[in-house]
Amino acid sequence: MSKDRIGYRVRTKINRLDQNTIEKIKQYDTTLLADGAGSRIALSSDLKPVIQEKSIVGPAITLKLTLGDSLLVSKAIDIAQAGDIIVIDAFGTDMNAVWGDLKSLIAKQKNIEGIIIDGSIRDVSACREIGVQIYCKNIVCSSSTKNSPGEINIPIVCGGMNVHPGDIVVGDENGVVILPADDVDKILENAKKKQEMVEKIRQEIIKGKYISDNISEKMKQLGYEDESV
Structure with missing residues (x-):
């Protein structure tokens, strides 16, 4: 069967960013990365951390399933390497589980x-x-069938976002973001700037300043004026 036949594509190799870059990404939480992207990179809020004891960062192994079937999940696990994150498009089903304890x-x-x-x-x-x-x-008790086509390491949609093989996935208690591999350096640069700004505002709050200069300037631009009570 051709590996390029739609519905039956199984690609075993992805491009992975170097570990040094992965370690840089680990310095920022999902909120800073989401702000640093300049456009939406966060998965929808209905994707919840069901088992989340630590933050995760790693390249995406992507998997697209047939609705209600999980035949290729085991193959995706087999392809994945240490440090990878498996991202599964199961069409949001709440009828069949595609993952369990084994x-x-x-x-x-x-x-x-x-x-x-x-x-x-x-x-x-x-x-x-x-x-x-x-x-x-979702969490359900019903199992899925294991006899239908699927595809591994092709572009998929998960949580309303496009995910490509090798994109960097970051998850923590705030949610999950997808960093396109080509955009990582720019996102990290912006996340660092945001982190520095947040720290500056935090120190101002500690000193008793509760409205930042940025907010005051924006209000002035919008025409707000201080009035004596």
Whole structure:
């Protein structure tokens, strides 16, 4: 079967950023990265951290499933390397789980960084005990079939965002962002500036200044005037 046949594409290799860049990304949380992007990079808020004991950062292994089926999930885990994050487009289904405790156990053995699922999982207690970080939309008890096509390491949509193989996924208690590999340097530069500005404002608040110069200037531009009570 051709690896380029739509619905049956399984690509085993992705481009991964160097570890030094990954470590730089780990210096910033998702809020700073989202602000630094200048455009939307955050997945929708209904993708929740079901199992989240730490922040995760790593390149995306992408997986597109047939609705209600999880045949290729095991293959995606097999392809993934230590530090990767598997991002699954399961069409947001709340009828069938595409992930459970046995898959978490394999992912743990392979040191996979985390799992992002636009869909459902089950075996939550066991998955939590295993400890692989998981973000998903739903928790259900029903399993999925394992006999339908899917595609690995192609562009997908997850949480309303386009995700390409090798894009950098960052997840923490605030949510998940997707950093396009080509934009990482610019996003980091802007995130650093935002971090410095936030720290400056924090110090001003500690000293008793509760409205920043930026806010005061913006209000002035909009025509606000101070009035004596």
